[in-house]
Amino acid sequence: MTPAVTVDCGAVLFDMDGVLVDSSGVVERSWRSWARRHGIAESVVMPLIHGRRALETIALVAPHLDAQAEWQVLIRQELEDTEGFRAFPGAAALAGSLPLDRYAIVTSAPRSIAVDRLRRGAIRVPAVMVCAEDVSRGKPAPDGYLLAAERLGVPAGDCVVVEDAAPGVQAGLAAGMRVLGFTTTQPAEAMGAATWLVPDISCVRAGEPVADGVRLTLTTPRR
Template sequence: MSVKESAVFDRPYRAFLFDMDGTLLNSIAAAERVWAAWARRHGLDVEAFLGTIHGVRAIDTINRQALPGVDAQAEARGITEAEIEDVEGVLAIPGAVAFLQSLPAHRWAVVTSAPKALALRRMHAAGLVPPAVMITAEDVASGKPDPACYLLGAQRLGVPIGECLVFEDAPVGIRAGEAAGADVLVVTSAHGEPMVTDHPTIASYDRVHVQCDAAGSLRLRPSTPA
């Protein structure tokens, strides 16, 4: 794994804000199984449609299709129920469990487009302990790329957003972090194809660690290979 040289490794942060799917855990196969079945039922081009679902709230994905006679709220609830049932193959991103365990409990939050019940189910399936602060689909009126979710995450941690580092994997989430005014680090472990981004990237958490200084600041460091 290589870590891009970047200012995120040189500055102190007061908190880390993590997207969930694709950033802390890989749920792509499970999500695509559920959404592919939904797309087929509604006569959509499955392959083209699946490229639009990641990082976005279910209700926003469904509304974007503008399907006649479809109750988007009811369909979103059905999708969530199906995803809660199907967590086969949901796994933590390499190194994520140990990395999160190394963080002070009051200095990180999950900011996800998933509903809370689904977020908790997937984190449990991946062996991740949920943090005290979780921002989920129910907490905001507008989902990513709107920055409201990241601004709310920083607010609930009691930290200015400019002193937070956002960990993301999806373009809509990256745009949300940018719009919020936070630094962004892109996690590429779950990507099937290379992502072109101006932000620093890490392939996994195995080769980074965190140092916490006396003032409580968090500093991200590249780890030396064993």
């Protein structure tokens, strides 16, 4: 059995979808419907949807469309469709065990969807949450993670990012942070140079409080 790993940091910065909540069915149904409506092959769209803001995905696959208008359509679809949605087991307990000034959520989702999904999953809404509207560049740019660290007052290099998709891993590393990757959405080989890999949030525990920070224990780490 792989020994557990202890990680000390100043703050934990969570992605949301694929990390705290399982919204994959909702997101994928929404994008497939959108692709069919515009006559775009799903094989072109689907590999690009995880970890990115919808604005960036639309710009990549359909630059001729009004990305803001199309984004609003996708938001409405995802707010109305909750079939199969769930919080990952252990997510609410882990978030609830962390000091409010020591964790944040950095998501590519708009704030309306982020708050709705956290509340549906009975996950505490943190004091610091950076959403799609809060940055001019989404993941894989580091802007969201750097903004979260700034708002928490924690040096970027003392933060640990928790991600499930390659663009988010790239964003965390570009911000100078360590990255804990989950293989809930993409396979391990897609997670690039993530510092650690575990299957999901059930493998993460909050340890005893440490001075000016958080202690996490990772069970069954792959590296």
